[in-house]
Ligand code: 5GP
């Protein structure tokens with residue numbers, strides 16, 4: 001395992017993004033929606049760094065990629081989404097890779113007619129992006145390597161690591 005972004009770097013970037021978002025959303029009816037399960041750790045840290053009142057909600061998106069890193073069919077569950085009518089929504093995910101997860105989830109949230117809709121992610125693999133947009137906010141751009149930690153898993157392991165690491169030599173086929 002090789003650490004790419006350490007705990008200190010993540011913490012200070014999350015604090016600065018939180019300040020930026022607090023300025024942006026000050027006085028607006030903000031709802032932050034985290035995509036389960038990858039966004040859990042970023043969501044928990046980021047909401048405490050955004051010093052303006054806001055609501056928090058969750059949705060689930062899973063792509064059944066199993067052991068592989070290529071996306072399968074995406075299934076989105078909006079059952080736990082709070083009412084976002086006339087609210088400024090910020091959608092949070094762990095990583096923007098091909099962008100297809102964000103594209104699908106943004107389209108489904110848009111159907112609920114929020115006042116505005118933006119996206120924020122911890123990591124952006126810009127070289128791997130296959131859609132014609134990027135995240136509105138990101139903490140770090142990374143090269144096109146499989147990473148774990150700070151919410152990101154490999155077979156549901158490693159989410160708890162307080163840093164971002166690449167799994168060198170692991171069986172990622
Ligand atoms: P996209 O739909 O943008 O291709 O993929 C987004 C999802 O794929 C992320 O929410 C994450 O679950 C998963 N993913 C993409 N790249 C990585 C990676 O490097 N590591 C891990 N653990 N998950 C990834």
Ligand code: MG
Nearest residue numbers: 036037038061
């Ligand atoms: Mg995910």
Ligand code: MG
Nearest residue numbers: 038152153154
């Ligand atoms: Mg995953």
